[in-house]
Amino acid sequence: MRFEVKVEVSPREGIANPEGSTIERALPALGFVTAGNVRVGKVIHLQVDADSAADAKSLVEDMCNRFLSNPVIEDALVEVREG
Amino acid sequence: MRFEVKVEVSPREGIANPEGSTIERALPALGFVTAGNVRVGKVIHLQVDADSAADAKSLVEDMCNRFLSNPVIEDALVEVREG
């Protein structure tokens, strides 16, 4: 079966997020004074063939650990939908 | 009220996505033969103060149009949660 998988890779709590901070600093100048706390991560969409949603998930989690993210500084969240 | 907003910025359909293609090319060598169609985008988390979820959403959509995404190459999807 084919599954649509979405992986959200975000900087771990307590890890600096320069991109987010820079955007945050720029916001007031653009007139957005009520926004803050910006954190930027990555989102990866992919399709996998697997026997079940659970299989698809564990496959992608394995990919996350091995190269889509570095657990040292990032958290990865995997979501599976039938595709 | 404070809202948690998540913005997903993804490469537009039909626009090449070098980051996704690179991952895709690397997959087989790493033993992932059943995965494909990789697209990589960005996810931006932020908090905004607004009177309602709808206001928060339209504020952030405005940010997307002006700043957070480039419509030539990207689509943006805004999700609001109470924070």
Next chain:
Amino acid sequence: MSPAPEDASVHRALGLSDDEYQRIHGLLDRHPNHLELAMYSVMWSEHCSYKSSKIHLKRLPTEAPWVLVGPGENAGVIDVGDDIAVAIRIESHNHPSAIEPYQGAATGVGGILRDIFTMGARPIAVMDPLRFGPLDDPRSRWIAEGVVSGVSGYGNSVGVPTVGGEIVFDETYKGNPLVNVLAMGVLPSERLVLGQASGIGNLAVLLGASTGRDGIGGVSVLASAGFGESSEDADKRPSVQVGDPFEEKRLLEACLELLDEGLVTGIQDLGGAGITCATSETASRGGAGMDVDVTAIHAREENMEPVELMTSESQERMLAIVEPKDLTRVIEISSRWEIEASVIGRVTDNGQLRVLNGFDGEVLASLPASTLHDDAPEYDRPLAPPRDLTERRSKDASQGSADCVNDLLSLLRDPAWVYSQYDHQLFLNTVVGPGNDGTLLRLRHPRTGEETGRGIALSTDGNHRWCHVDPRQGTAMIVAEAVMNIACVGAYPLAVVNCLNFGNPEHPEVMWQLSEAVDGMTEACIAFNAPVVGGNVSLYNETNAVDIAPTPVVGVIGMHPSLSVPPPVIGLPTDASLLVLGQVPEADVSMAGTQWAWEIGGCKDGTLPTFDLAQAVRTAAFIADAVQRQRLVAVHDVGEGGLAVAAAEMAIDSGVGAQINYHNDHISMFNESGGRVLAVVQDELLDAFMTDASEHEVPVREIGRTGGSSLTFGAEITVPLNDLENACRNELPEALGRGTISA
């Protein structure tokens, strides 16, 4: 103050021995509290105090009339004439890069740049000597890829060109890569500032990024423990730091502007041990004390403990010592560059470093500032040569089956995959960039941009194979190789910086290696009249209790006195004589420590070929002079892989082959006897050149003719240029990704 710890488990957990605890107790004449203990533990860590190596480093030669600042400051500084000074330093970021290659390398670049602009210099060049596990190991490839991306991502963005380096792959670095980074900067001589705090009542202003929980305990945990591939890694993870090149760029510009306007009396970067180190170091250098208000530190996270604020290693921060009257202007400049500035300290006259909860608040810690540095323990650790040294040295490394054509192909590697990812041209100084021997930069006045008509040359070199066989002679040979590299672009050496990457100093053999390496470096630096102006020691480079091969890395900086045309290329012209200059190897020259013996023959031991240091000095001087006088058409030094690899690189560079005589077996082709250079001189000038060489006691032998589309050795061995080129250019892209659209 909070009560004293009763329990030895606290100081031990912080990495302090019982003796060290007693020492602290003696210095304070009381028990330290937790904060004080943590401050001593970070400052007395191997990383900050050099406690195992100091005793040896003292033997290095450090003086010359042109040395303005020697080792001990943030960077060495030399006078290069025309009121221009050059600051240079090298650092390692080995352990952080092993767990997060991208950020480890990125923050390595960031850290070394701050060392340079701390001295008042604008950084204009970075070099990155890199060493990884073998290319057939997936984790090593991941690390290599990540490290190169990290240097590229940070260095390019911060706006300092990376103009050279090294890339080496070997089993010995599997699990423990070596990421060394050298930076060089220029300053108007009169602007030299030192990291010291003076003037009672002056303010210590913390500039730059906010302080988070990055690298808490990083100094003592990250910098001094080896990594197995175990679950322990997980615990060490949170201390990884993330670099922000954009913050650094603004910080750099702001600091240089502060210095230009004469607004700081002292300035210091924040590196290992964070605020503790910067405040105590500036205070004790200035013979002063300092009060630090922890509540004034701009923090990134809520509820940070004083101990976290005082030891955090958050990146992109500087500490400036400012007279109160200048504070407004300092803040103005900082805010123009969008840099946060907080007054976190005041210079006092009592020599104490006091940590306060509000300037008038509770005293959280109080200790004599100088004790954090000057009283750090110094160990004369036991050292001993390996027990089987004699047996090892008796091995014959020339054994093994040789297939000269294929061996040559396998020894070639083009590092272009690495340096094409680096901006190596910014500032319009790069006359000879990466991909050649030494790097050569135009020397221009840092204030006016005016050309001096002279050039600064740089080269970094290391060779773990030579140093494994013989750390003393091996180290002398790498200094000579670096000098030869800059000679090839027309420069004579001015100074040396070094990064001593070794294993566990608690192993007597490792301490012996380090001591031998220091002696070898000393001999060579004296011979070349190039003092050591700075360095860094990285110990505990080991994986699962196996030490890396000893890997001292040197950076040599030199001067090209008359730069009006680019120096000769590496590439061969057609139809000319190919010469080899320098020491003549014995007929039965040893193959010990050669790349061939390690990677093909399979023997890692033996005795290095004899090395004539005095001859290398004469050869380098002669080559530099010949290049300056434009007498050479092409030149390339002979290093790893010996004469055959050097000749192949020359052939590949120009697409012109050569017929080489005499060198027709693996020993003559691949031996790495030191101090040799390949060169091409125009035929009509050849006789005069030979005469001149012999007057300067530099042996020259004609070994062949250039031309054709293959490289031949003797009558039997022929390699088409195409094969050479493919073997050389494809290795890294194939292993690490192409990076071009044809992928």
Next chain:
Amino acid sequence: MSCRVGVVRFPGTNCEFDTVDAIHSLGGEAEVLWHGDSSLKNVDAVVIPGGFAHGDYLRCGAIAKFSPIMESINSFAKEGGPVLGICNGFQVLTEAELLPGALQKNAGMKFLCSMQRIDFVSTSNVLGRHAKAGDRLRIPINHFEGNYVCSPEVLNQLEEENRVVFRYVDNPNGSIADIAGICNAEGNVVGMMPHPERATSPLLGSTDGTTLIQSLLIA
């Protein structure tokens, strides 16, 4: 031909002084313009140089386009003033919609710093005064996001209106139609990824950038 060129400096820009040096070496005058000011100080031409304005965070040029100076540059360009965006400057010009399209990450997903051969395709713009179509130049590139993309309609229009200024001989980054530089309909705004200021001295390996900068100096 003394012409004053304003060279824009954003926080994170790093080629501003190289560009100034190159202009000086060719007899022009140059003035660094701070992004936070809105005055162009009466310069005759504007260069947005290379670098990493605002760290290139979010997207290259995304934050820079909001700087006060950009509004002035916008008006200056609309009045026909010559504007050259080099590398990051090209990215800023597309974000600011002074030029169409966008610059994506290189197809090979690596930063690339190397000498490139490019062909002068169209010389009817502020860079082409000393050149003729078909001239081949050697000029270095230095970027991660140099992969030009645009819609098929825009591409058509660029080709038809002869607004492709440079093409790579060996496309290094995946740019559509090998595009290395384009201009606006009037030819007074040009964006290019290669760095002409890095090719202005024999000591640095090429002088092919001089004709481009000289052309700007006549403006």
